[in-house]
Amino acid sequence: MIHDLSDREREVVEAARRGAWLTCAPGVPVEELAGSDDLSHVVRAELIRELLLGRRGELDPRGIRLMRARITGVLDLDGLRTDTPLILVECVLAEPFTAIQARVATLSFSGSHLSTVHADGLRGDGSLILRGATVRGSGEGGALRLLGARIGGQLDCTQAEIVNDTGPALAADGLHVDSDLFLRGATVRGSGGNGAVRLLGARISGQFACAGAEVVNDTGPALHADGLHVGSTLYLSGATMRGSGERGAVRLLGAHISGALTCEQAQIVNDTGAVLHADGLEVDGDLFLRGATVRGSGETGAVRLPGAHIRGQFNCADMRVSNPSGLLLDLGKARVDGAVLVPARVVCPAAGGDGECGHPGRVDLGDFAFTALRDVDWRQWLHLVAHHTTSYRPQPFQQLAAIERAAGHDGNARQVLIAQQNDLRRRAPAALGGRSARAVHTLWGRLAGYGYRTRTLALALLLALTAAGAAGYVAGQIPTRPGHHAAERVTPPGSPTTTAATRCSTIELIGLGLDRGLPLGATGLRAKCDLDTSTRRGQAVTLAIWIVQAVLWGLITLAVAGYTNLIRKTP
Known part of the structure; x- marks a missing residue:
């Protein structure tokens, strides 16, 4: 029966039975409907509920389709079960819309102005459309509240404005969307530690697109989505995300993105905490x-x-990152299966230079694993590891060396490993032991490159051997007493002591020096030519050769230690 209805409401019922569109206030902007006193613009919320319950007769499958209507009263669909779509375009709902534990088909409020929307536990077989809508609510429960809801189609808030000055704008913990969630170009303003957009444990089977959106919360996260699962790509490209506090502006702890996470050209700001807080994040595609x-x-x-x-x-190419009081990037224990495109200039404009670096940018690369570097030279990455990490850690050096060795650049790998030992001595000297151990480590580095560079050590050995041979030759030129020299031929047993000594040949003198200087492997020349240690000059030469011998011992020890250490440290 429709005799109890106004003329406008009779038109609403007839249009719903035919599945036709009905425009209640043609030519009246939606902004003006809220203040309109024209009864022809008004449709009671109670009538819409009655229609959906079938109390006004059978409705067309196309559903209730109203445009430019002012809905009065609370539109209460709590517990409702209906297959009839409800489509309200550019309408005004001055009082709350509730659909708690309802099971409905498509709900569309495109371009409409709504007060608080509460739909916890909603089961929608179709889509929930708020494209271009304005939702202004208040309270800790949220302006648009969809806790535990299940949307069979899309949740489309493209170009919507969702505002709550005393709580979340969108509160949707445990939300399931079987298709896409769109916040493209939306303006979302919330308040409080729960976040402006709160999606804890939500599951989006399709994409989650916030491209070009502006999400603001001056007292908490902009996007709070710990445990979020996105079946495709999460788009934040061109978005402005401004949050506050230690929880971060964009918070994705333990989230799983099955596609890519793209933040290209985004502006993400938090003046009192992290910007992107994503410990344990999993991204099956790329992170831009x-x-x-x-x-x-x-x-x-x-x-x-x-x-x-x-x-x-x-990929962080052309990213501009700042943090005046801490790390720029924390990649500790992170893993990238693809290439890393993090230009060193993102952290330090002077990356790649020699010596100390005074630039304040800091990163954490401890146990950061990756397979390849792109858009950054290995020297620049080494600069970041050595000068822009907070403490000495061996793994970042070993990782870079492994990358260079895999690329066939063994020389580069050795330079990286030498830099590792230098950094160990510079930032963690206590790990080397006492003062003597640190001195040996320093000497080992300068002479042998810690076992990764043998040319300097080989040259030192050659110079020491040359010094030993030269000492033997010089000994043959130093007179000790009449007719004798510091080095001379050995007098045969039984010869008179007054017999004049025979001078050694040049080869014999050089061999004598080598024989005396070499720690191992005598030449046998001392049986023919030897030092005269009964005189002071002969003793002085002997002492000099002992010093050369000690140096040779040390160099050979370093050579052996360096070689064996090299074998052990080969990545």
């Missing part, structure tokens, strides 16, 4: 921060990805 502007604060880092696993590439 290309061209992004990232501004964070605090010791924990601007971009936090400790323990993250990126199965594609990690």
Whole structure:
């Protein structure tokens, strides 16, 4: 029966039975509907519920389709079960819309103005459309509340404005969307530590697109989505995400993105904490921060990805990142299966230079694993490891050396490993032991490159052997007493002591020096030519050769230690 309805409401019922569109206020902008006193613009929310319950007769499968109507009263669909779509375009709902534990078909509010929307446990076989809508609510429960809801189609908030000054704008913990979630070009403003957009444990089977969106929360995260699962790509390209506090601006702890995570040209800001806080994040595709502007604060880092696993590439080309009080990038224990495109200039404009670096940029690369570097020279990456990490750790050096060795650049790998030992001596000297151990380590580095560079050591050995031979030759030229020299032929047994000594040949003198200087492997020339140790000059020469011998012992020991150490440290 429709005799109890106004003329406008009778038109609504008839249009619903035919599945036709009905425009209640043609030519009236939606912004003006809220203040309109024209009864022809009004449709009671109670009537819409009655229609969906079938109390006004059978409805067309195309559903209730109203445009430019002012809906009065609370539109209460709690517990409702209906297959009839509800499509309200550019309408005004001054009081809350509720669909708690309802099971409905498509709900569409495109271009409409709504107060609080509460739909916890909603089961929608179709889509929930809020494209271009304005939702203004209040309270800790959220302006658009979809806790534990299940949307069979899309959740489309493209170009929507969702605002809550005292709580989350979108609160949707445990939300399941079987298709896509769109916040493209949306303006979202929330408040509080729960986040402006809160999606803890939510599952989006398709893509989650926030490209060009503006999400702001001055007292908590902009996007709070720990445990989020996205079946395709998460788009933050061109978005502005501004949050506050230690939880981060974009928070994705333990999230899993089955496609790519793209933040290209995004602006992500948090002046009191991390910008991207994503410990344990898993991205099955690529992670793009290309061209992004990232501004964070605090010791924990601007971009936090400790323990993250990126199965594609990690691309930060042209990213601008700042943090005046802590790390720029925290990649500790992160893993990238593809290439790493992190230009060193992102951290330090002077990367690749020799000597100390005073630039304040810091990164954590401890146990960061990757397969290839692109858009960054190995020397530049080595600069970051040696001068822009917070403490000495061996793994980043070993990782870079392994990359260079795999590329066939063994010389580069050796230079990296030498730099590792230099950094150990510079930043963790206590690990080497006492003062004498550190002195030996320093000498070993300068002479043998810690076992990775043998040319200097070989040259030192050659010079020491030359000094030994020269000492023997010089000994043959130094007179000790009349007719004798510091080095001379050995007098045969039984010869008179007054017999004049015979001078050794040049070859014999050089051989004598080598014989005396070599720690091992005598030449046998001392049986013919030897030092006269009964005189002071002969003793002085003997002492000099002993010193050369000690140097040779040390060099040979370093050579053996360096060689065996090289074998053990080959990546």
